[in-house]
Structure formats: structure tokens, C-alpha cells
Amino acid sequence: MGAQWKARHKEIAANAKGKIFGKLAKEIMVAAKGGADPDSNSRLRLVVEQAKKASMPKDTLDRAIKKGAGLLDGGAQLERLVYEGFAPHRVPVIVECLSDNINRTKSSMNVLFRKGQLGAPGSVSWDFNYVGMIEATPSRKDADAEVAAIEAGAQDFEPSEESATLFITDTTDLDAVCKALPAQGYTVVSAQLGYRPKSPVTVANAADLEEVQAFLEAIDEDDDVQNVYVGLAG
Numbered sequence: 549m550g551a552q553w554k555a556r557h558k559e560i561a562a563n564a565k566g567k568i569f570g571k572l573a574k575e576i577m578v579a580a581k582g583g584a585d586p587d588s589n590s591r592l593r594l595v596v597e598q599a600k601k602a603s604m605p606k607d608t609l610d611r612a613i614k615k616g617a618g619l620l621d622g623g624a625q626l627e628r629l630v631y632e633g634f635a636p637h638r639v640p641v642i643v644e645c646l647s648d649n650i651n652r653t654k655s656s657m658n659v660l661f662r663k664g665q666l667g668a669p670g671s672v673s674w675d676f677n678y679v680g681m682i683e684a685t686p687s688r689k690d691a692d693a694e695v696a697a698i699e700a701g702a703q704d705f706e707p708s709e710e711s712a713t714l715f716i717t718d719t720t721d722l723d724a725v726c727k728a729l730p731a732q733g734y735t736v737v738s739a740q741l742g743y744r745p746k747s748p749v750t751v752a753n754a755a756d757l758e759e760v761q762a763f764l765e766a767i768d769e770d771d772d773v774q775n776v777y778v779g780l781a782g
Contacts, residue, residue, distance in 0.1 A: 629654075
């Protein structure tokens with residue numbers, strides 16, 4: 549499960565795509581508070597590139613930037629909220645939300661965590677590292693992940709989904725490594741700061757694992773949830 553849990557069997561249907569665009573739009577709005585120009589706002593540039601790779605319509609992308617930068621009236625004020633706790637069978641979970649209504653989000657998390665355990669700030673984050681995570685695919689046949697990690701300044705790397713590689717960086721090096729990877733034969737697919745578990749929990753029993761998966765999927769379906777990080781091995 550690694551750094552960021554992803555729901556099983558994600559559909560490519562329109563409603564799933566719309567959900568992805570909604571999450572990206574929120575990230576763009578938050579990033580754009582630091583300036584509407586991606587060239588001078590590295591955080592915005594990274595999420596804009598991710599949105600383009602997800603085929604977000606240009607008018608949706610531009611509107612999100614303008615809303616976040618305060619260039620449009622009625623822009624929602626989003627706040628980043630982090631919840632910590634446990635899924636069933638004591639699997640540690642960190643949930644990142646972006647919300648325009650803190651009370652609504654808090655209420656939803658209280659309900660969703662009834663099948664697990666909602667903890668206080670710091671209750672599980674001590675067992676995670678906060679790092680930069682870059683998913684990249686080889687753009688040439690001779691691309692070598694180990695060499696690319698060293699030359700680009702990444703801390704570590706590991707195989708990811710569909711022949712991609714996940715490069716791990718210090719939080720302050722995320723943008724620099726993103727810029728350096730193309731010269732090493734890698735195309736950046738996504739880049740973000742997030743949590744990686746230090747000691748992932750193993751859930752061997754299939755029925756127990758299904759219970760954990762169901763809990764995580766319910767969390768992920770909440771409209772305010774941006775990312776779900778779980779300390780689950782495998």
C-alpha cells in the first residue's frame with residue numbers, strides 16, 4: 549500500500565473523472581494563493597502539470613487558478629485539515645482534506661472513523677515520514693532509476709504502478725528533482741508532498757483486509773478528502 553492508498557478498481561467513467569478534476573481544482577486553488585503565475589509559483593506549477601496530464605479542461609483549470617488567486621468574486625476559502633487515526637485492525641491512517649466548511653468535514657470524519665478509531669493530532673503521524681513523492685515513467689530505453697535518483701538528488705526510489713518509478717525526496721527538494729528527472733530519461737507523471745509509513749502493518753487474513761479496504765474506500769469517497777495515507781504493507 550505504501551505512501552498513498554488508492555481505491556481499488558477506480559473507474560474511468562465520467563463521474564470518477566469529475567471527482568479527480570474536483571480534487572485537482574481544490575489543490576490548484578490553494579496553490580494559487582501564492583500567486584497566479586506557475587512560472588514563479590513552483591507549488592502551483594506542479595499541480596497545474598498534474599491537471600494537464602489528467603486532461604482537465606483548460607477553462608476549468610484557469611478558473612481554479614483565478615479563484616485561488618482572488619481574481620474572481622465568490623471564491624471559496626479552502627482550509628487544509630489533517631485527521632489521524634486507525635482503520636480496523638489497528639492500521640494507521642492519515643487523511644488530508646480541503647474544506648470550505650470545517651464543521652461539516654469534522655462531522656463526516658467522526659462518522660467515517662466509527663469503524664476504526666479517530667485519534668488526536670500526532671497519534672499516528674510519528675510513524676510516518678513527510679516527504680516529496682514523484683511518480684515518473686521512463687522516456688527512453690536506457691533510463692536507470694538508481695542513476696536518475698542519484699543524479700536528480702532524490703533520497704530514494706521504488707517501483708510504482710505500471711512500470712513507473714516513485715522517487716522520494718526531501719520536502720524542500722521536490723521541485724528541483726522534478727526539473728532534473730527529464731534529463732535522466734524520466735517523464736514526471738505526478739508530484740506532491742505526502743506521508744510515507746515507517747513501519748507498515750501486515751494484515752494477513754483476507755477477511756480482515758477486506759474490512760480495511762472497505763473502510764479506506766468509504767473515507768476516499770468523501771468529497772472533502774484529498775489524500776488517504778495508510779501504513780499497510782503489501
